[in-house]
Amino acid sequence: MTSPGESSPFPGEVLEGPAAVSSTVTETAPKAEPRASDLVPRPSLVIQTSFLGDMVLTTPLIAELAKRGPVDVVATPASAPLLANNPSVRDVILYDKRGDAKGMTGLYRTAQRLRRRQEGEEERDREAAAAYLAQGSVRSATLALLAGIPERVGFATSAGRRLYTRKVPYRDDRHHAERLWRLAMPADTADPDAGTIRPRLFPADAEMVAVDALLGEAGVAAGEPLAALAPGSIWGTKRWPYYAELAAALAGRDPALRLVVIGGKADAALAREIAAAVPAGRAIDATGRLSLLASAELIGRALALVTNDSAPQHLASAMGTPTVAVFGPTVPGFGFGPLAPRRATVGHAALACRPCHRHGPKACPLGHWRCMREIGAGVVIDSLDELLQPRA
Numbered sequence: 563m564t565s566p567g568e569s570s571p572f573p574g575e576v577l578e579g580p581a582a583v584s585s586t587v588t589e590t591a592p593k594a595e596p597r598a599s600d601l602v603p604r605p606s607l608v609i610q611t612s613f614l615g616d617m618v619l620t621t622p623l624i625a626e627l628a629k630r631g632p633v634d635v636v637a638t639p640a641s642a643p644l645l646a647n648n649p650s651v652r653d654v655i656l657y658d659k660r661g662d663a664k665g666m667t668g669l670y671r672t673a674q675r676l677r678r679r680q681e682g683e684e685e686r687d688r689e690a691a692a693a694y695l696a697q698g699s700v701r702s703a704t705l706a707l708l709a710g711i712p713e714r715v716g717f718a719t720s721a722g723r724r725l726y727t728r729k730v731p732y733r734d735d736r737h738h739a740e741r742l743w744r745l746a747m748p749a750d751t752a753d754p755d756a757g758t759i760r761p762r763l764f765p766a767d768a769e770m771v772a773v774d775a776l777l778g779e780a781g782v783a784a785g786e787p788l789a790a791l792a793p794g795s796i797w798g799t800k801r802w803p804y805y806a807e808l809a810a811a812l813a814g815r816d817p818a819l820r821l822v823v824i825g826g827k828a829d830a831a832l833a834r835e836i837a838a839a840v841p842a843g844r845a846i847d848a849t850g851r852l853s854l855l856a857s858a859e860l861i862g863r864a865l866a867l868v869t870n871d872s873a874p875q876h877l878a879s880a881m882g883t884p885t886v887a888v889f890g891p892t893v894p895g896f897g898f899g900p901l902a903p904r905r906a907t908v909g910h911a912a913l914a915c916r917p918c919h920r921h922g923p924k925a926c927p928l929g930h931w932r933c934m935r936e937i938g939a940g941v942v943i944d945s946l947d948e949l950l951q952p953r954a
Contacts, residue, residue, distance in 0.1 A: 601630060601748070607676070607690035607711060609636040611657055612697045614854070615898065617641035618876040619739040620696045621761040625650045626746045627694070634688060636676075636705070643854050647764035653688060659701070669701060673708035680710045694745050698722055715745050738897040760901050763880040765859035772856040773863065780820075780846045787819050790864035790883070791836060792874035794829035794849075797922035799931060800870045802888040805832065806839035807939040808868065813840040822864065824857055824874050825849040866946060871922065875900045886945050890934035891922045906945040910936055 606627040610620045617637065627633045628650035635645060636655045645651045657663055657672050679688035692713035693706035698720025706714045707725050716722060718729035730745050739759040744751065782788070789812060793805040809821050821840065823833040827850030837845040848860060854877075861867055861874065862881035869875045869885065871892050878885045879901035887900045889909040893916065899907055910916060910933045918927055926933075 603630045604691035605631045605689065606633050606746075607636065607693045607706070607709075608633060608696055609693060609702045609706060610641070610696040611636065611638050611659055611699075611702060612641075614641050614644065614873045615876040616696070616738070617644050618761045618763065618873070618880055619898075620742050621645075621648065621650070621763070621880070622739050622759045623694065623696060623742045623746055624648070625762065626743055626758075634679075634690065636672075636702075644763060646855060647766045648762075649764070657705070669705060670708065673705050676705070676709035676711070695720065695722060695726065696742050696745070700725070717741070717745075734897070736897060737899070737901065739901060741897065756901075756903070760882075760903075761876060761880040763855060763858045763877065765855045765862070769853065769856040769859040772852055773860045776848060776851060776860070777846070781843070782820055782846070787816070788822050788864045789819055790822050790824050790861050790867040790869075790874075790878075792824040792867060792869035792872065793832040793836065794825040795870045795872040795922070796828075797891075798924050799891045799919075799926055799934065800872060800922040801832075802870055802890065802934050802937065802942075804937070804939045804942075805868075806835045808942055809836045809845060810839040811939055811943055813844050820844060820846060822846040822848055822860060824861060824867070824869075866950060868942060868946065871898065878902050879905075884949050886942055886949060888934070888937060888942060890931075890937075891916065891918045891926075892920070893917045896920065904949050906949045908937060908942055908945055909933070 608620060608624055610617050624633050624635065632652040633650055634653040634655060635651055636657050637645065639656055639658050642654050642656055645654050655676065659668065662668065663672050682689065690711050692715055693711040695702050695706065695714060695716030698716050700722045703714060703716065703722025703725035713728065714726045715728045715730065716726045717732040719732040723729055733741055737759065739761060740754060743754060743759050791805055791809065793801060795801050812819060812821065821836065821844060823836055823845060825833065829849040833847040833849045837847060852860060858877040858881050861878050861883050864883055866884040866886065867874060867878040869878065869887050871887060871889050875885055875887045883902055884904040885900040885902045886906045886908065889907055893909060894907045913933055915928055916933050
């Protein structure tokens with residue numbers, strides 16, 4: 563699950579001993595192709611102004627709509643860079659709902675800009691036949707209504723549903739990437755295959771150069787194995803506390819392995835803790851040094867990522883990097899777990915108080931934080947080893 567307000571570039575899913583911990587390793591398998599009946603070619607607008615991870619999970623919806631016509635996306639300044647180089651996106655319209663476009667005045671100004679596109683008053687005609695409300699607030703629905711977009715599609719459970727012209731059931735039993743994708747599909751659509759709902763990002767030359775420079779500065783040779791660690795989260799209860807122990811164990815087992823710490827500037831202290839636990843030069847601190855797409859590029863070069871339930875797991879899904887995600891107060895069943903072709907989730911299955919929050923509270927409501935404190939590094943290593951076993 564994604565995290566609101568995490569610092570750039572990641573500002574939007576335990577008793578003693580392994581028997582108390584649930585670890586699920588998954589490899590995706592093909593499923594039935596979705597039906598394409600009643601799909602009409604037309605231009606579309608996607609409104610997604612939620613968290614970073616949510617934008618990543620919206621890319622399958624965007625790709626589906628792009629099969630029928632041009633797709634424009636309303637995005638926040640924080641998440642818009644994730645759409646750079648995406649061949650399914652025509653235009654990105656910035657909506658700084660917490661900055662220059664804050665409040666009703668900013669909402670109206672943004673809606674008027676969209677309406678000018680609808681009426682062909684801008685330099686080029688950019689009208690949309692339908693708006694897909696990937697962010698289900700009343701504000702997003704009002705934006706589409708004021709813009710004059712005739713069809714407005716969103717979830718039947720969303721706060722803004724009264725302003726929708728078509729309501730789609732919200733499937734609690736499905737991953738959120740699939741839920742979003744289904745906004746564009748007929749009600750009789752069969753289950754999608756894994757590739758259809760796996761998100762995609764498109765780092766370009768600039769991101770590759772940035773990653774090359776960071777690794778070169780650290781003395782990483784071409785082909786040298788990397789493991790990525792993402793220890794941060796804006797929610798304290800979602801930060802698994804044993805990344806340093808994990809790093810020490812991984813470094814001790816494989817002298818050739820380099821560890822790279824992914825995150826924003828606020829995660830620098832966690833990176834220093836990890837670096838202090840391993841021999842000098844074995845850990846590379848990338849926190850706050852790369853853009854979102856460059857961070858995705860770096861994750862894409864790693865053998866695997868170990869992460870909390872936060873934005874980096876979605877970057878890894880988009881890049882196809884094997885992922886171990888540690889879930890504490892939240893659970894993968896909420897629909898925000900990893901979607902990489904090879905993935906594992908670890909959580910404390912024995913706790914009656916779990917899950918305690920849809921996003922993850924700042925502090926444990928019961929004061930014990932056992933959901934994270936009782937997941938040892940050994941359980942995560944076991945999941946990582948199983949995940950990276952050669953395929954039969």
